[in-house]
Amino acid sequence: MSTQEIEQLRERALRELAEATSQEALADWHARYLGRRGEVTQRLRQLGSLAPEERPAVGRALNELKQRLESAYEDRERQVRESELAERIAAETVDVTLPGRRPAIGTLHPVTQMIREVTDIFAHLGFQVVEGPEVEYGYYAFDALNIPPEHPARDVWDTIFIESEHKEIVLRPHTSPMQIRVMERRQPPVRVVVPGRCYRYEAVDATHEWHFHQIEGLAVDERITMADLKGTLAEFARQLFGRERRVRFRCDFFPFVEPGVDFAIDCMFCRGEGCRVCGGSGWIEILGAGMVHPQVLRNVGYDPERYTGWAFGMGVERLVMLKYGVPDIRYFYQGDLRFLAQFDRIPL
Ligand code: DAH
Numbered sequence: 328m329s330t331q332e333i334e335q336l337r338e339r340a341l342r343e344l345a346e347a348t349s350q351e352a353l354a355d356w357h358a359r360y361l362g363r364r365g366e367v368t369q370r371l372r373q374l375g376s377l378a379p380e381e382r383p384a385v386g387r388a389l390n391e392l393k394q395r396l397e398s399a400y401e402d403r404e405r406q407v408r409e410s411e412l413a414e415r416i417a418a419e420t421v422d423v424t425l426p427g428r429r430p431a432i433g434t435l436h437p438v439t440q441m442i443r444e445v446t447d448i449f450a451h452l453g454f455q456v457v458e459g460p461e462v463e464y465g466y467y468a469f470d471a472l473n474i475p476p477e478h479p480a481r482d483v484w485d486t487i488f489i490e491s492e493h494k495e496i497v498l499r500p501h502t503s504p505m506q507i508r509v510m511e512r513r514q515p516p517v518r519v520v521v522p523g524r525c526y527r528y529e530a531v532d533a534t535h536e537w538h539f540h541q542i543e544g545l546a547v548d549e550r551i552t553m554a555d556l557k558g559t560l561a562e563f564a565r566q567l568f569g570r571e572r573r574v575r576f577r578c579d580f581f582p583f584v585e586p587g588v589d590f591a592i593d594c595m596f597c598r599g600e601g602c603r604v605c606g607g608s609g610w611i612e613i614l615g616a617g618m619v620h621p622q623v624l625r626n627v628g629y630d631p632e633r634y635t636g637w638a639f640g641m642g643v644e645r646l647v648m649l650k651y652g653v654p655d656i657r658y659f660y661q662g663d664l665r666f667l668a669q670f671d672r673i674p675l
Pocket of ligand 1: 500501502503543544581583584614615616617638639640641
């Protein structure tokens with residue numbers, strides 16, 4: 328074996344080492360040159376078959392080659408390890424300056440939002456917010472509200488009855504029973520608003536649901552007048568539907584108020600000119616109201632000579648439909664997120 332051959336072996340080994348760019352290729356290279364059956368190792372083993380005078384020079388050259396290749400291997404191995412790591416870091420880099428992905432959180436149901444908006448308005452006017460049972464005695468739903476059994480007015484509320492042997496029990500068809508429950512439990516002055524779910528035995532269509540929500544209002548004290556009612560409702564309507572709203576009272580009948588009124592605002596879609604929403608009249612009725620009937624006050628033990636009061640009741644779905652132009656009440660209860668997600672103005 329000549330020094331020239333050893334020189335060629337060295338050049339080939341170093342060239343191939345420079346071409347190895349992965350840990351695998353390096354391991355393969357190491358086995359081929361420096362492993363047990365590697366070219367350098369085998370040549371060292373064959374030293375014994377050389378002529379004695381050749382051995383020292385070839386032996387020294389081979390040992391130098393072996394050391395040279397070992398240290399070149401270590402350098403190369405470190406280089407490859409570092410560049411593999413650098414590649415991985417580059418590939419896995421997270422750009423922390425990118426905007427985050429907003430997690431999908433829900434929104435409040437439009438009816439819940441409207442209940443909060445309306446009760447907020449009344450809370451700022453001095454009303455307390457209270458709630459009552461959805462399963463109600465007939466006494467509170469009707470009798471105490473001056474709607475006796477067999478009275479034709481009872482048919483106005485298409486009631487869902489719950490079976491009971493002793494007492495009439497219903498799913499409340501309106502929130503008015505809470506007028507009685509509140510007045511039974513406290514003395515004037517009374518100022519409450521009552522949001523809640525109601526039920527009626529009703530054919531469902533674009534403007535009727537068999538369950539829906541109402542907000543009841545009640546104010547009772549000495550010297551409460553219809554002017555207070557009008558002022559309070561006008562302020563409420565203007566906060567909810569715009570400061571420029573005009574308001575209208577007209578006579579209406581409800582057994583638990585006398586006189587009874589319907590309360591309307593000028594149509595915010597056509598500003599009173601007449602359009603599809605207001606049915607051409609220019610006015611939109613938004614609630615029923617009136618002065619609490621003296622018999623109702625008597626039913627809760629209030630002296631109608633001393634106390635007067637007024638009450639009102641409104642449908643919440645209808646308010647949402649008017650405020651946002653929702654054409655069909657059935658949308659509220661179909662659980663369709665494409666509809667519901669549009670009402671994301673008020674955070675949870
Ligand atoms: N309870 C009535 C209804 O469901 C609405 C109503 C009208 C409530 C007049 C009142 C009122 O408090 O004074 O149709």
